Every structure is written in C-alpha cells, then in structure tokens.
Amino acid sequence: MEHAQxxxxxxxxxxxxxxxxxxxxDVANAMSTSVGSRALTIKQAIWIAAVFEFVGAYxxxxxxxxxxxxxxxxxxxxxxAPDLLVYGMLASLLxxxxxLLIASHFGWPVSTTHSIVGAIVGFAAIGVGVDAVHWEKxxxxxxxxxxxxxxxxxxxxxxxxSVQWLIINTRDPLRNAVRFVPVYIFLTGFIVSLVTLLKGLxxxxxxxxxxxxxxxxAAIGLVIAAIGALQIRRMRFDPSADQRFHFTNVERxxxxxxxxxxxxxAFAHGSxDVANAVGPLAAIVSIVNTGLVSSKAAVPSWILLxxxxxxxxxxxxxxxxxxxxxxxQITELTPSRGFAATLAAASTVVLASGTGLPxxxxxxxxxxxLGVGIARGIAALNLRVIRNIFMSWLITLPVGAGLxxxxxxxxxxxxxx
Amino acid sequence: MPIKSFVAxxxxxxxxxxxxxxxxxxxxxxxxxxxxxxxxxxxxWEVAAQLQAEIAAREQEADQLKHELRAHLPTSLLMAMDRRxxxxxxxxxxxxxxKAKDIAGLMxxxxxxxxxxxxxxxxxxxxxxxxxxxxxxxxxxxxxxxLETGFRGAEVGQVREMLRELDRIEGDxxxxxxxxxxxLFKLEQELPPVDVIFLYQVxxxxxxxxxxxxxxGSRLQVVLAQ
Numbered sequence: 001m002e003h004a005q006x007x008x009x010x011x012x013x014x015x016x017x018x019x020x021x022x023x024x025x026d027v028a029n030a031m032s033t034s035v036g037s038r039a040l041t042i043k044q045a046i047w048i049a050a051v052f053e054f055v056g057a058y059x060x061x062x063x064x065x066x067x068x069x070x071x072x073x074x075x076x077x078x079x080x081a082p083d084l085l086v087y088g089m090l091a092s093l094l095x096x097x098x099x100l101l102i103a104s105h106f107g108w109p110v111s112t113t114h115s116i117v118g119a120i121v122g123f124a125a126i127g128v129g130v131d132a133v134h135w136e137k138x139x140x141x142x143x144x145x146x147x148x149x150x151x152x153x154x155x156x157x158x159x160x161x162s163v164q165w166l167i168i169n170t171r172d173p174l175r176n177a178v179r180f181v182p183v184y185i186f187l188t189g190f191i192v193s194l195v196t197l198l199k200g201l202x203x204x205x206x207x208x209x210x211x212x213x214x215x216x217x218a219a220i221g222l223v224i225a226a227i228g229a230l231q232i233r234r235m236r237f238d239p240s241a242d243q244r245f246h247f248t249n250v251e252r253x254x255x256x257x258x259x260x261x262x263x264x265x266a267f268a269h270g271s272x273d274v275a276n277a278v279g280p281l282a283a284i285v286s287i288v289n290t291g292l293v294s295s296k297a298a299v300p301s302w303i304l305l306x307x308x309x310x311x312x313x314x315x316x317x318x319x320x321x322x323x324x325x326x327x328x329q330i331t332e333l334t335p336s337r338g339f340a341a342t343l344a345a346a347s348t349v350v351l352a353s354g355t356g357l358p359x360x361x362x363x364x365x366x367x368x369x370l371g372v373g374i375a376r377g378i379a380a381l382n383l384r385v386i387r388n389i390f391m392s393w394l395i396t397l398p399v400g401a402g403l404x405x406x407x408x409x410x411x412x413x414x415x416x417x
Numbered sequence: 418m419p420i421k422s423f424v425a426x427x428x429x430x431x432x433x434x435x436x437x438x439x440x441x442x443x444x445x446x447x448x449x450x451x452x453x454x455x456x457x458x459x460x461x462w463e464v465a466a467q468l469q470a471e472i473a474a475r476e477q478e479a480d481q482l483k484h485e486l487r488a489h490l491p492t493s494l495l496m497a498m499d500r501r502x503x504x505x506x507x508x509x510x511x512x513x514x515x516k517a518k519d520i521a522g523l524m525x526x527x528x529x530x531x532x533x534x535x536x537x538x539x540x541x542x543x544x545x546x547x548x549x550x551x552x553x554x555x556x557x558x559x560x561x562x563x564l565e566t567g568f569r570g571a572e573v574g575q576v577r578e579m580l581r582e583l584d585r586i587e588g589d590x591x592x593x594x595x596x597x598x599x600x601l602f603k604l605e606q607e608l609p610p611v612d613v614i615f616l617y618q619v620x621x622x623x624x625x626x627x628x629x630x631x632x633x634g635s636r637l638q639v640v641l642a643q
Contacts (some may be wrong), residue, residue, distance in 0.1 A: 017638050023547045025422075027423045029422045029423065029424045029425075032422050032424040032425045034425065036425065036428065088558070090626055104421075107421040107423075109423035120489060126428045160567070161567075162571065164566065164567050167569060168565060168566050168567075168570070169566050169567075169569055169570025169572070170570075170571075171571070196545065242558045244567075245561055245564045246562050246565075247562065248511060250482055260565040322421070322422055324571040325421075325422070325425075326422045326424075327424040329422070329428070330425050330428045331430070331431075332428055332429075332430065332431040333429070334565065335430060338567075360424070362424055363609070364424075365424055366424060366427060369424065369427055369428075370495075373495050373497075373582065374495075375567055376497040376564075376568050377497065377564075377567050378428070378497060378566055379431030379432065379433050379496060379497050379498075380428070380429030380430060380431050380496045380497075381429055381492060381494065381495040381496075381497050382426060382428070382429045382491075382494060382495075383494065384491075385426050385427045386427070388423070388425065408552075
C-alpha cells in the first residue's frame with residue numbers, strides 16, 4: 001500500500017486527537033455525579049479518573065473497539081479496495097474530532113459515540129455505497145442509544161428505592177447504612193469485574209471459563225466490600241452533626257460507596273469511549289499492515305494503550321479544570337443519590353461494552369440521574385438540558401456523516417492521486 | 418473549549434433551602450411581636466417604635482427573599498416538590514410576616530394598648546399566635562429531611578405529627594380569641610368606641626396570624642399527600 005508509514009502516523013495522530021478530546025471533556029461528564037456529591041475531592045476524582053479510565057480502556061475496551069473498527073461496515077465490500085476503508089476511517093476520525101471540538105467550543109451536549117458512528121456510516125454509505133453499511137448492526141446501535149439511558153434510569157430508580165427501603169426510611173438509618181453499604185460495594189465490584197472477565201479480557205488471552213469468571217468476580221467483589229466495610233468501621237460518627245440535617249452521618253457512609261462507584265464509572269467510561277478513538281485506528285493499522293480487510297483479528301494491545309494514554313493526557317491537560325468546575329456547579333447532590341445514579345450508569349455501560357455496543361456514557365448517566373429525579377430524590381433537575389441533548393443527538397449523526405463524506409473525498413483525492 | 422459539563426448543568430438549584438431561609442426570616446419577624454406587644458401594654462412607646470421598625474425591616478427582608486426565589490424558579494425544572502407547591506408555600510409563609518407587620522403598624526400608629534384587665538389574656542394570645550408561626554417553621558425545617566427520604570416513610574409521619582401540633586396551637590388561639598372578645602364585650606361600654614372597634618380588629622388580626630401559620634402547614638400537608 002502507498003504511503004503506509006504516513007497513513008499509520010496520520011491515523012495515530014487523529015486517534016490521539018480524538019482520545020484527547022474524550023479525556024478533555026467527556027471524562028468530566030462521567031465524573032460529574034461523583035464530584036458533585038462531594039464524596040471525593042477534586043484531586044481524588046482526577047486520580048481515580050486517570051487510573052480507572054486507563055484500566056477500563058485497556059482491559060475492557062476491546063469489544064467496542066472491534067465493533068467500531070469492523071462491525072458497522074461490510075468487510076467484503078472493501079476487499080478489493082482496502083485503501084477506501086483506510087481513507088474512510090481517517091476521514092471519520094477527523095470528522096468526529098472536528099465536530100467534537102466545535103461542539104465543545106459552544107458547549108453543546110454532543111456524544112463522542114454518536115459522532116464517530118455517524119461519521120463511519122456517512123463515508124461508507126455515500127462514499128462507497130449504501131450496501132457497504134451493516135444496517136442491522138447500525139439499527140442495534142441506534143436502538144441501544146435509546147435503551148441504555150432508559151435502562152440506566154430504571155436501574156437508578158430501583159437502586160434509589162432500595163436504598164430508601166433498606167436504609168434511609170428505617171428506624172436506625174445509620175446502623176442500616178453501616179450494614180448494607182458494603183453489600184452495594186460488593187454489587188459494584190462484582191458487576192464491573194464480571195463483565196470485564198467475561199467479555200473484556202480476550203486480548204490478554206486469559207481464557208477463563210465462565211464459572212471461573214463468576215467465582216473470580218465474586219472474590220474481587222468481596223475483597224472490595226471488605227475494604228469498604230473496614231473503612232466504614234473506622235469512621236467516627238458525630239451525633240451533633242445530625243442536628244441541622246438528620247442524615248449527615250448516614251451520607252458520610254454513602255461517601256465510601258461513592259468512591260467505589262466513581263472508580264466503576266471511570267472504568268466503564270474508559271471501556272466504552274476509548275473505542276471511539278481507537279476503533280478506526282485499529283482498522284487502519286490492520287489494513288495497512290496486512291493489506292487485507294479482516295474483521296476477525298484481535299485488537300492489538302498497543303492500540304488500546306495509545307487510546308488510554310490519549311484519554312489520560314486529555315484529562316490531565318484540560319479535563320481536570322472541567323472536573324473542578326463541575327464540582328462547584330453541582331450543589332445539591334447527596335452521596336446516596338449520586339451513588340444510585342452512578343452505579344446504574346456504570347453497570348449499564350459495562351454491560352453495553354461487554355456486548356460491543358458503543359453507547360453514549362454521558363447520555364446514559366443523564367438517564368440515570370433522571371431516574372433518581374423521578375423517584376423524588378433530587379430537589380431540582382433542569383429538563384431543558386435533556387431537550388438539548390435530544391436535539392444534539394439528532395444533529396450529530398448527519399453532521400458527523402456530512403463532515404466525514406467531505407473529508408473522505410478530500411483524503412482520497414490527496415492520497416491516492 | 419469552554420469549561421462546561423452538561424450533566425452538571427442538569428442539576429438545578431434546590432428551592433428547599435431558600436424556602437427554609439425565607440421561613441426563618443418570617444419567624445425572626447413574627448417573634449418581635451411578643452416584646453412589641455409587651456412594650457405596648459407597658460406603655461413604653463419608644464421601645465415599641467423600635468420593635469415595630471424591626472418587624473417592618475424583617476418583613477421587607479422576607480419579601481426580598483421571596484422575590485429572589487421566584488426569580489430563580491424556571492418552568493423547566495423537574496422538582497421533588499411540585500413547582501406550584503413551592504410557590505404556594507412561599508406565598509403562605511410571606512403572608513404570616515405581612516400580618517405581623519400589619520398588627521404592629523396598627524397598634525403603634527394608634528398607640529393602642531389593651532385595657533389593663535385584658536392585658537394578660539391579650540399577651541397570651543399573641544404568644545400563642547407566635548408559637549403557631551414557630552411550629553410552622555419547625556415543620557418547614559424538615560423539608561430537607563423529607564427530600565432525603567424521598568417524601569416517604571417515617572419522616573412523613575413525624576412531619577404530620579408536627580402539623581397536628583400546629584393545628585392544636587391554632588385551635589388554642591381560636592379559643593383565646595373568643596374569650597378575649599367576650600371580656601372586651603363586657604368592658605366596651607366604658608371605653609372610647611373607636612378604640613373598641615380597633616381592639617376587635619387587632620384581636621381578629623392576631624387570630625389571622627395563627628391562621629396563616631396554619632395554612633403554611635396545610636399546604637405542606639398537600640405536599641406530603643402526593
């Protein structure tokens with residue numbers, strides 16, 4: 001293939017650019033409920049985000065990456081002209097990177113996932129041919145964008161109700177908090193590690209059976225719960241803190257849980273959203289190296305690593321400022337609500353990541369927050385934001401597609417000439 | 418890039434704390450009524466004038482808080498409490514302070530002191546009416562706990578009990594009003610007629626004060642019933 005070296009460098013540059021964008025703005029959204037509930041400091045949040053975004057991207061980012069890379073387009077359609085797919089993927093990266101930059105500049109609530117999917121469908125359908133797109137797969141992806149916020153909302157509603165029933169609306173909320181919060185910690189650790197073990201670790205070649213995976217996930221969950229329980233035991237409760245607001249100490253116990261769910265959320269976000277940047281990159285690298293359009297080969301670890309690094313760099317250069325601002329903006333979220341919303345969103349996202357569906361992490365989180373709001377758990381939610389999200393949802397797909405079509409023809413003219 | 422997060426933007430400002438702050442201010446206003454009336458009974462009109470100014474100032478501040486809360490309550494909010502309930506509660510709370518100001522204003526303006534024979538009963542009625550406002554405040558102070566419990570469970574029962582107590586206090590003021598009017602009726606022949614008319618009016622207004630405090634409670638009951 002011509003310009004092989006150049007193409008790989010371009011792909012790495014565009015991929016890093018997009019991963020940087022994800023880290024710069026999207027991570028702050030994912031961490032917003034954790035930071036907003038005041039359960040962790042800004043510094044802790046940034047550390048958790050950096051570590052767990054990285055781990056999530058590297059350990060569990062493979063499935064979604066595979067989908068973005070080769071699940072949406074028909075590989076056979078490109079067998080004769082693999083260079084078209086390379087240009088298309090380059091165009092898609094550039095298109096969504098540019099669109100995200102524009103949207104971020106104006107503060108529009110767009111999703112990185114929606115823009116990359118729109119971009120890939122755009123170049124494939126218009127640049128190559130409508131039959132080059134796996135429409136049934138796209139249908140599944142688009143419906144997952146509706147299902148995931150709803151699922152997260154329902155889960156958050158139920159989690160919140162269970163917290164009310166088991167802890168807050170009981171005779172001795174503090175005692176029940178000490179008793180039940182470790183159970184929720186276990187649940188968080190169990191779900192996240194189970195999905196990761198079952199679906200995410202293929203590229204590391206661990207080859208665990210599903211029975212082993214369940215056992216190991218339970219063990220991980222228990223260890224985390226034990227650590228959490230120990231933390232809670234060590235807390236000194238000050239009864240006088242409950243005078244103005246009777247649940248101050250109870251909320252402090254939830255703070256420990258919030259810390260764990262914040263880790264889970266960063267992990268989930270890394271596992272789902274790194275793919276938006278590295279999926280096209282993986283496709284390009286494999287075609288350029290082999291000359292073949294294959295949908296089977298595993299995603300190389302170094303590509304996931306590159307994406308993970310990009311996200312962390314974005315987080316450290318710009319994202320931490322956004323996280324700090326978010327912490328000041330959200331003033332009314334208590335840890336018991338923040339936890340319900342975050343855990344629901346994180347579980348939904350890791351589940352989706354496990355099945356390879358690229359969903360929007362932040363839209364899922366918005367759905368989860370709304371679920372708690374509907375249960376009368378949050379004093380006030382601004383519904384206008386939800387309308388804006390829906391609008392940008394509708395706009396992002398055609399814009400991403402349009403931009404990538406333009407870039408596709410431009411790149412093809414430039415590079416194959 | 419702007420420093421913005423749309424998940425963060427979803428969280429509106431809670432109306433609950435401002436509602437509580439407003440009620441605290443209303444109580445700060447109403448509480449001055451007790452020393453004011455005592456000063457009036459004792460004929461210390463300079464002190465009374467000071468206290469009346471105090472009452473008017475607090476009422477003004479409460480008004481200010483009311484306007485601020487109204488201005489910060491956009492229609493696009495999904496709230497744990499219905500928007501209408503928040504606005505109604507606010508209006509009800511504000512009326513309590515208004516009544517206290519009216520009472521102090523009228524009494525100071527006409528330099529009216531109840532006749533010595535009625536004074537103890539009169540002061541007692543005022544105290545009980547102020548207690549009604551304080552009890553309404555106690556219930557309003559539970560709003561953040563109600564939010565924490567999602568307006569369910571034992572906390573709701575606790576607030577309901579507070580509201581029943583408020584009803585009892587208001588009932589007391591009704592009984593005291595009847596007693597006071599009856600006592601005034603026996604004396605009214607010996608007093609200047611205009612003074613008597615206004616005394617009846619002030620008694621009525623003190624009753625109204627308790628009544629308005631009770632209405633704050635009734636509105637809160639509607640919130641709980643949802």
